[in-house]
Amino acid sequence: MLSLPRPGADESSPYYRGYISEVRGEQIGSHLVDQPGELELMLAPLDEMAARARYGEGKWSVKEVLGHLADAERIFAYRMLRIARGDATPLPGFDENAYVPAGEFDTRPLASLLGEFRALRLSTIAMMDGLPSAAWARRGEASGAPISARALAYIIVGHVAHHAAVLRERYGLSPAPGAVASAGFRFARMILRICDNGRERVVPASRELVDQVFAPEAAIADGTEITLAEEDRWLAALAVGPPGGPDEFLLSGAAGDTSTVSGQAGRGDTLRRFRDFLSEREC
Numbered sequence: 567m568l569s570l571p572r573p574g575a576d577e578s579s580p581y582y583r584g585y586i587s588e589v590r591g592e593q594i595g596s597h598l599v600d601q602p603g604e605l606e607l608m609l610a611p612l613d614e615m616a617a618r619a620r621y622g623e624g625k626w627s628v629k630e631v632l633g634h635l636a637d638a639e640r641i642f643a644y645r646m647l648r649i650a651r652g653d654a655t656p657l658p659g660f661d662e663n664a665y666v667p668a669g670e671f672d673t674r675p676l677a678s679l680l681g682e683f684r685a686l687r688l689s690t691i692a693m694m695d696g697l698p699s700a701a702w703a704r705r706g707e708a709s710g711a712p713i714s715a716r717a718l719a720y721i722i723v724g725h726v727a728h729h730a731a732v733l734r735e736r737y738g739l740s741p742a743p744g745a746v747a748s749a750g751f752r753f754a755r756m757i758l759r760i761c762d763n764g765r766e767r768v769v770p771a772s773r774e775l776v777d778q779v780f781a782p783e784a785a786i787a788d789g790t791e792i793t794l795a796e797e798d799r800w801l802a803a804l805a806v807g808p809p810g811g812p813d814e815f816l817l818s819g820a821a822g823d824t825s826t827v828s829g830q831a832g833r834g835d836t837l838r839r840f841r842d843f844l845s846e847r848e849c
Contacts (some may be wrong), residue, residue: 568694570702572714578721579711585724586717588731597723598691603634605730608739609676617676619669621736626666628737630728632679634662638725640716643693646718649706650697659709694719699849747757 571593578586589597609617609628617628624635637660645657671679701718733739 567593567599568719570594570719571839573717575710577705577739578717579609579709579713581709581711581723582717584712585728586720588727590671594694594719594723595691597727598687598694600752601723601726601730602680602687604684605726606680608730608734609680611739612676614676618672619737625736627672628733629671629674629676630669630735630777631680632676632683633669633674633730635726636679636683636686637665637669637756639683639722642718642722642725643686643690645706645708645713646715646722647693649708649713649718650701650715652704654706656710657706657708690722708800716734740843 572589572592573586612628620627620722643659648655648657695716703714704721705712705714707713
């Protein structure tokens, strides 16, 4: 995972230092990976109407916040690319208060907005993973102020953290990052391809998921994290189609290992329960 020293005060404008201060530690890579799942888990209880609600006059809805996060992710990543490549062209600012109404985000399904942000974040991660070490110290100009590629990495993470904190506070959403009861965030990132149309499905961690899928494997009390031995190895579970068939699963491990299980005890049984859990729900 990418780790970067914190940027100095001269690497960004005072406006962006507030976002930088939102970032815990220097493990930028972990934050980049975790944030989409954290958002999905936090917003899982909301229906379409709740996601369009506003906590005050003139305030953004949850859907509009997500649309703004997608806009900002694109713009910050573009700035990072230009600066990391040594392009000294001054980059313009943008008016989020004009962008948000123009985006008409309240007309889109919540799942669509979450999916767009996840896709953008994957693109951001791929770009950042490919940057040479010398690129992080390079500086440019954006919105009339100096900024470094390294500062933009922190701003990307801190900007999402800031808006997630506002959503939790104003809309009473939970859980906060790092405080997931009963299931870790890695389970919120599990994706299964089990539908005839091949759509990917993100499954938020939930008490129901734990009870039906994992409880037969471990005793789990309310307020505790799941203790399966597999937890530290699993990042995703993908159902694969023919020729493996619906009972064959590809496991992607944290250490980069992959193994295929079909009919095996333990992991195979758990994953089949996971598949059955999803098959009962709308695809």
